[in-house]
Amino acid sequence: xxxxxxxxxxxxxxxxxxxxxxxxxxxxxxxxxxxxxxxxxxxxxxxxxxxxxxxxxxxxxxxxxxxxxxxxxxxxxxxxxxxxxxxxxxxxxxxxxxxxxxxxxxxxxxxxxxxxxxxxxxxxxxxxxxxxxxxxxxxxxxxxxxxxxxxxxxxxxxxxxxxxxxxxxxxxxxxxxxxxxxxxxxxxxxxxxxxxxxxxxxxxxxxxxxxxxxxxxxxxxxxxxxxxxxxxxxxxxxxxxxxxxxxxxxxxxxxxxxxxxxxxxxxxxxxxxxxxxxxxxxxxxxxxxxxxxxxxxxxxxxxxxxxxxxxxxxxxxxxxxxxxxxxxxxxxxxxxxxxxxxxxxxxxxxxxxxxxxxxxxxxxxxxxxxxxxxxxxxxxxxxxxxxxxxxxxxxxxxxxxxxxxxxxxxxxxxxxxxxxxxxxxxxxxxxxxxxxxxxxxxxxxxxxxxxxxxxxxxxxxxxxxxxxxxxxxxxxxxxxxxxxxxxxxxxxxxxxxxxxxxxxxxxxxxxxxxxxxxxxxxxxxxxxxxxxxxxxxxxxxxxxxxxxxxxxxxxxxxxxxxxxxxxxxxxxxxxxxxxxxxxxxxxxxxxxxxxxxxxxxxxxxxxxxxxxxxxxxxxxxxxxxxxxxxxxxxxxxxxxxxxxxxxxxxxxxxxxxxxxxxxxxxxxxxxxxxxxxxxxxxxxxxxxxxxxxxxxxxxxxxxxxxxxxxxxxxxxxxxxxxxxxxxxxxxxxxxxxxxxxxxxxxxxxxxxxxxxxxxxxxxx
Amino acid sequence: xxxxxxxxxxxxxxxxxxxxxxxxxxxxxxxxxxxxxxxxxxxxxxxxxxxxxxxxxxxxxxxxxxxxxxxxxxxxxxxxxxxxxxxxxxxxxxxxxxxxxxxxxxxxxxxxxxxxxxxxxxxxxxxxxxxxxxxxxxxxxxxxxxxxxxxxxxxxxx
Numbered sequence: 001x002x003x004x005x006x007x008x009x010x011x012x013x014x015x016x017x018x019x020x021x022x023x024x025x026x027x028x029x030x031x032x033x034x035x036x037x038x039x040x041x042x043x044x045x046x047x048x049x050x051x052x053x054x055x056x057x058x059x060x061x062x063x064x065x066x067x068x069x070x071x072x073x074x075x076x077x078x079x080x081x082x083x084x085x086x087x088x089x090x091x092x093x094x095x096x097x098x099x100x101x102x103x104x105x106x107x108x109x110x111x112x113x114x115x116x117x118x119x120x121x122x123x124x125x126x127x128x129x130x131x132x133x134x135x136x137x138x139x140x141x142x143x144x145x146x147x148x149x150x151x152x153x154x155x156x157x158x159x160x161x162x163x164x165x166x167x168x169x170x171x172x173x174x175x176x177x178x179x180x181x182x183x184x185x186x187x188x189x190x191x192x193x194x195x196x197x198x199x200x201x202x203x204x205x206x207x208x209x210x211x212x213x214x215x216x217x218x219x220x221x222x223x224x225x226x227x228x229x230x231x232x233x234x235x236x237x238x239x240x241x242x243x244x245x246x247x248x249x250x251x252x253x254x255x256x257x258x259x260x261x262x263x264x265x266x267x268x269x270x271x272x273x274x275x276x277x278x279x280x281x282x283x284x285x286x287x288x289x290x291x292x293x294x295x296x297x298x299x300x301x302x303x304x305x306x307x308x309x310x311x312x313x314x315x316x317x318x319x320x321x322x323x324x325x326x327x328x329x330x331x332x333x334x335x336x337x338x339x340x341x342x343x344x345x346x347x348x349x350x351x352x353x354x355x356x357x358x359x360x361x362x363x364x365x366x367x368x369x370x371x372x373x374x375x376x377x378x379x380x381x382x383x384x385x386x387x388x389x390x391x392x393x394x395x396x397x398x399x400x401x402x403x404x405x406x407x408x409x410x411x412x413x414x415x416x417x418x419x420x421x422x423x424x425x426x427x428x429x430x431x432x433x434x435x436x437x438x439x440x441x442x443x444x445x446x447x448x449x450x451x452x453x454x455x456x457x458x459x460x461x462x463x464x465x466x467x468x469x470x471x472x473x474x475x476x477x478x479x480x481x482x483x484x485x486x487x488x489x490x491x492x493x494x495x496x497x498x499x500x501x502x503x504x505x506x507x508x509x510x511x512x513x514x515x516x517x518x519x520x521x522x523x524x525x526x527x528x529x530x531x532x533x534x535x536x537x538x539x540x541x542x543x544x545x546x547x548x549x550x551x552x553x554x555x556x557x558x559x560x561x562x563x564x565x566x567x568x569x570x571x572x573x574x575x576x577x578x579x580x581x582x583x584x585x586x587x588x589x590x591x592x593x594x595x596x597x598x599x600x601x602x603x604x605x606x607x608x609x610x611x612x613x614x615x616x617x618x619x620x621x622x623x624x625x626x627x628x629x630x631x632x633x634x635x636x637x638x639x640x641x642x643x644x645x646x647x648x649x650x651x652x653x654x655x656x657x658x659x660x661x662x663x664x665x666x667x668x669x670x671x672x673x674x675x676x677x678x679x680x681x682x683x684x685x686x687x688x689x690x691x692x693x694x695x696x697x698x699x700x701x702x703x704x705x706x707x708x709x710x711x712x713x714x715x716x717x718x719x720x721x722x723x724x725x726x727x728x729x730x731x732x733x734x735x736x737x738x739x740x741x742x743x744x745x746x747x748x749x750x751x752x753x754x755x756x757x758x759x760x761x762x763x764x
Numbered sequence: 765x766x767x768x769x770x771x772x773x774x775x776x777x778x779x780x781x782x783x784x785x786x787x788x789x790x791x792x793x794x795x796x797x798x799x800x801x802x803x804x805x806x807x808x809x810x811x812x813x814x815x816x817x818x819x820x821x822x823x824x825x826x827x828x829x830x831x832x833x834x835x836x837x838x839x840x841x842x843x844x845x846x847x848x849x850x851x852x853x854x855x856x857x858x859x860x861x862x863x864x865x866x867x868x869x870x871x872x873x874x875x876x877x878x879x880x881x882x883x884x885x886x887x888x889x890x891x892x893x894x895x896x897x898x899x900x901x902x903x904x905x906x907x908x909x910x911x912x913x914x915x916x917x918x919x920x921x922x
Contacts, residue, residue, distance in 0.1 A: 235861070235864065240871065242839035243799065248801070467803070467805060704804055713893045714891070718903065
């Protein structure tokens with residue numbers, strides 16, 4: 001408890017800088033009729049919803065669409081409560097008001113065990129920590145799309161905003177027609193009464209502004225017409241005809257283009273520079289020196305009349321690049337150091353203890369059998385399909401930025417800082433994101449683009465990184481090592497579990513480069529280092545789950561599913577090892593440990609049945625040379641089990657089928673959930689089979705897709721998604737399918753070959 | 765330099781349209797056809813796929829001089845709002861896109877496949893669609909290609 005108390009006092013100190021906190025019930029985030037900008041023909045009812053003269057609903061969209069379907073899901077919440085079709089909802093930018101911040105994401109970042117946060121059973125410690133963080137997040141209004149939190153964050157707020165607007169619109173009709181509101185009906189935004197009166201929302205909204213909502217009631221689940229249906233996504237048409245606009249597609253008048261060359265050594269910079277050859281290249285406008293912004297490595301940018309001309313110019317730069325003062329980073333040395341750190345900590349009860357229960361030492365001493373293994377995971381790049389880019393224009397003390405970002409408020413802050421203008425002189429336009437995966441929670445390219453734009457005499461400039469620059473200068477998923485130790489009883493069931501992991505803490509590194517205001521001199525314990533380990537569901541009486549937060553110097557960031565991305569591999573492979581030691585079926589073994597976890601049991605049983613796991617439902621014989629593996633993992637409030645069917649072809653693993661079962665709480669759109677499971681499986685499969693970033697002498701060795709391969713269509717398995725019906729509040733969807741894939745595949749390969757693979761990527 | 769894109773002839777100024785300039789950048793930055801995407805610059809990902817004389821090519825490594833006077837088709841002219849290509853309809857029915865960035869290239873590669881093979885097998889699709897999608901839309905891409913192929917065959921039969 002002592003460390004927990006420290007943690008909370010840290011949060012309190014950060015929070016004490018902020019005055020005037022209010023509690024954050026959904027009502028406090030509704031905003032007012034003046035929150036959204038005034039536009040003729042549109043009437044705002046609150047900070048989220050406007051109604052147009054023709055009866056369309058405008059929804060202030062505060063989340064970035066990067067493929068996860070959030071624009072559709074949030075529009076569905078509003079359409080449901082307003083009783084309009086999805087087609088009647090149009091999206092408008094949300095702006096920067098604090099009410100658009102992501103409270104759920106910050107609350108979820110607290111390092112608490114699920115057993116401590118069960119609604120209605122929270123400890124006072126948990127409650128006070130959630131309260132403080134919610135208030136800090138609310139006050140800062142950090143508008144972020146990440147942590148699979150968008151629907152959870154919007155769930156109460158958007159439905160209440162829409163239901164309140166509906167109540168006001170019906171109230172207006174009631175007063176106008178002198179009929180009780182309870183007798184009014186709404187069909188696709190048209191309000192009517194049996195007496196014959198009828199008007200659409202656009203005709204009622206002016207009166208509705210001044211009409212009190214009265215008591216607002218959200219629909220019961222049984223009344224939903226849209227929530228829970230596989231409604232078609234609202235962005236699909238534009239994404240099949242080339243008209244969807246990504247960051248790289250904006251074309252403001254007079255646009256110039258910029259290519260960039262970072263110092264190849266991470267953290268280094270330019271020494272002597274000769275730009276004469278580059279400047280003479282056709283179509284080149286100028287060369288700009290670009291300092292470090294929000295964690296980026298120093299660089300030179302070449303501005304040209306097309307990006308190709310700029311890139312041709314960049315190839316002619318002559319630069320004596322200099323190593324960073326601390327020397328060149330070496331991933332092999334770092335991974336070796338991580339392993340020593342984890343082993344030393346395991347041997348000495350070291351590391352920050354994220355979870356402790358029972359008496360591990362005593363249980364280990366009494367155990368009939370002990371198993372200890374070391375697991376490893378490498379650095380990984382995001383490799384979003386849309387290369388890193390940002391378009392900026394600086395003119396007359398105003399800055400305009402177009403950027404595919406997950407954090408528009410942070411983009412605005414760095415643009416203002418670099419241009420030396422107040423925040424309100426900056427406008428950020430968020431485009432569609434050609435993939436995010438956490439990479440676009442960083443705003444390095446925004447700082448760079450504004451810096452370059454300052455040199456372009458008021459003309460807009462579009463900075464685009466080549467794929468080579470992207471892979472060489474990412475904020476990587478950190479490498480990690482875990483020492484896993486279990487004591488088994490005579491039946492082979494674990495009586496103790498001791499996990500000691502080592503790896504860099506992501507959140508403090510991200511905070512110091514992206515929200516320096518909040519970064520303290522001392523790192524607070526970062527849940528990302530141990531998530532998926534300390535909060536695992538298995539009923540093991542004695543546990544010590546600890547992690548050593550290292551500082552390896554490699555720029556690291558959030559990568560789809562964050563700490564779960566490797567911790568699930570460690571944990572679920574190890575549980576499989578224990579099942580094997582116990583000579584028990586992997587599904588039966590897990591079920592035996594999930595006696596107190598009914599939701600997890602249900603998901604595991606569903607997956608086993610649908611996959612044809614022997615002994616669970618109708619048998620599905622496997623083709624010769626194939627085997628199955630299973631893994632279960634909870635992350636971002638959702639539970640996912642995957643059963644992988646694999647074989648070895650040409651000496652390499654081949655995945656044929658993945659059966660995915662999930663409990664994601666209340667499902668807003670099962671079609672999008674299935675899409676995201678498929679997406680997460682393929683993303684996880686690339687990492688499991690191929691991905692690693694190696695750094696030598698400060699230089700990343702991987703340069704482009706030919707040597708940073710990813711799964712292609714021919715390698716892609718059949719993926720089936722099955723959902724457990726749930727009335728719990730919505731959990732995450734976008735990331736939760738990635739963590740179980742690697743261990744399920746490793747477990748299948750073990751079943752196939754008898755060889756246990758304890759390092760990613762998986763090489764047979 | 766003259767190139768013919770989506771049925772229209774364009775004269776590109778010699779000052780910028782160098783013979784070795786890749787077609788991708790001419791489309792995106794000289795002609796404003798931004799539906800064709802940049803993904804890798806080395807013909808590895810297929811986001812830049814367009815048709816040259818009906819065949820799928822990766823425009824990021826296709827020099828302008830090699831397509832002078834040839835018939836180039838981009839995603840903007842695969843179908844129209846009134847008459848979308850069968851693949852575009854199948855893409856909507858199967859809800860293929862997620863982030864959507866690679867989808868122009870996917871569609872153009874798939875259209876070239878169907879133009880030469882009316883009934884592609886899974887193996888044919890594996891071989892022809894080597895485009896990269898980080899969102900993992902592959903299973904739906906495969907299903908939508910089969911569906912569009914079937915629709916096109918039925919259309920011809922009727």
